[in-house]
Amino acid sequence: MSILVIGKTGQVAQELAKLPDTVCISRDEADLTVPEQCSSAIHAHVPRAVINAAAYTAVDKAEQEEALATLINADAPGVMARACASLNIPFVQISTDYVFSGGGTAPWRPDDPTGPLGAYGRSKLAGEQKVRAAGGVHAILRTSWVVSAHGNNFVKTMLRLGAERDALNIVSDQIGGPTAARDIATACHLMAEQLAVSPEKTGTYHFSGAPDCSWADFARVIFDQANLACNVTDIPSSAYPTPAARPLNSRMDCSATDSTFGIKRPDWRNSLTEILTDLGALS
Ligand SMILES: NC(=O)C1=CN([C@@H]2O[C@H](COP(=O)(O)OP(=O)(O)OC[C@H]3O[C@@H](n4cnc5c(N)ncnc54)[C@H](OP(=O)(O)O)[C@@H]3O)[C@@H](O)[C@H]2O)C=CC1
Numbered sequence: 001m002s003i004l005v006i007g008k009t010g011q012v013a014q015e016l017a018k019l020p021d022t023v024c025i026s027r028d029e030a031d032l033t034v035p036e037q038c039s040s041a042i043h044a045h046v047p048r049a050v051i052n053a054a055a056y057t058a059v060d061k062a063e064q065e066e067a068l069a070t071l072i073n074a075d076a077p078g079v080m081a082r083a084c085a086s087l088n089i090p091f092v093q094i095s096t097d098y099v100f101s102g103g104g105t106a107p108w109r110p111d112d113p114t115g116p117l118g119a120y121g122r123s124k125l126a127g128e129q130k131v132r133a134a135g136g137v138h139a140i141l142r143t144s145w146v147v148s149a150h151g152n153n154f155v156k157t158m159l160r161l162g163a164e165r166d167a168l169n170i171v172s173d174q175i176g177g178p179t180a181a182r183d184i185a186t187a188c189h190l191m192a193e194q195l196a197v198s199p200e201k202t203g204t205y206h207f208s209g210a211p212d213c214s215w216a217d218f219a220r221v222i223f224d225q226a227n228l229a230c231n232v233t234d235i236p237s238s239a240y241p242t243p244a245a246r247p248l249n250s251r252m253d254c255s256a257t258d259s260t261f262g263i264k265r266p267d268w269r270n271s272l273t274e275i276l277t278d279l280g281a282l283s
């Protein structure tokens with residue numbers, strides 16, 4: 001029996017595919033806009049655990065497509081979690097720092113009050129609630145600022161822009177933990193294995209790369225490691241208007257993930273070096 005991964009083309013799904021005993025299925029086999037397809041796929045594969053790595057992740061576009069984002073990010077994971085509960089197998093759902101409002105400067109703990117600022121965050125929060133309501137063995141892993149060698153992400157955007165321009169304005173008042181998709185995949189895989197033998201570990205957990213930084217700080221380290229001469233100027237979020245507001249404080253307290261699962265915050269600077277190596281962009 002394998003670990004079934006819902007999603008195949010995304011950043012985290014592609015990293016899960018490299019781990020032992022995983023089977024990843026794409027939209028052809030399980031289209032999240034038709035949630036019943038997800039439960040049929042779970043029943044057909046008879047896995048020992050399920051990890052949902054598929055989601056609607058276009059934060060700004062979600063403002064115009066909240067119903068679709070909710071179908072994919074809430075209804076579909078709810079159906080997956082119910083299928084897993086009926087089979088008595090663990091379900092791992094990936095969630096986001098964007099369920100929080102971003103007030104204050106204290107790292108968010110898993111049981112802190114949520115308060116999403118936009119449609120994407122609301123849809124992911126609704127997904128968390130449906131997964132809990134399914135009543136099965138599960139982990140909801142909230143992560144942030146996902147980067148990898150594939151897909152769309154901040155590292156790849158910076159490599160592209162940094163090669164074209166000699167200066168960029170980047171927001172410096174949003175603070176969080178950049179997290180490599182590879183590190184998230186490893187964490188989800190470990191959690192699925194542990195939940196299978198320790199169902200009492202069911203709950204909501206945080207996992208992000210350390211140290212916390214601003215997007216501007218992150219960009220500077222990317223340019224430094226990639227040896228790109230691009231000057232970064234700090235700007236406030238107000239100078240970079242977007243359809244969806246982002247939380248200013250995305251710091252997450254990841255201590256329960258360590259004490260319960262033995263999973264520590266990875267240093268994103270090392271993970272970034274791996275990504276740049278994979279991309280052939282290391283200086
Ligand atoms: N990206 C980030 O910065 C962050 C992501 N997260 C969460 O982490 C998880 C993984 O994100 P990430 O790997 O970055 O995602 P990506 O944006 O890289 O990929 C999204 C995946 O979801 C799939 N998908 C979207 N819609 C459907 C659908 N209707 N049916 C089937 N599959 C669908 C896509 O498939 P297709 O290629 O066919 O469209 C793709 O494989 C998600 O739960 C996300 O919310 C949390 C914090 C930060």
Ligand SMILES: Cc1cn([C@H]2C[C@H](O)[C@@H](COP(=O)(O)OP(=O)(O)O[C@H]3O[C@@H](C)C(=O)[C@@H](O)[C@H]3O)O2)c(=O)[nH]c1=O
Nearest residue numbers: 057059096097098144145146154169170171215240246
């Ligand atoms: C390209 C660019 C971006 N930015 C800012 C905008 C934004 O605040 C920040 C990051 O841009 P992104 O578009 O990658 O941000 P965004 O898509 O909002 O990233 C989020 O995605 C979802 C799925 C999550 O769950 C979150 O954890 C988070 O990773 O960088 C600049 O300030 N200057 C620039 O030139």
Ligand SMILES: [Mg+2]
Nearest residue numbers: 057059152153
């Ligand atoms: Mg994005």
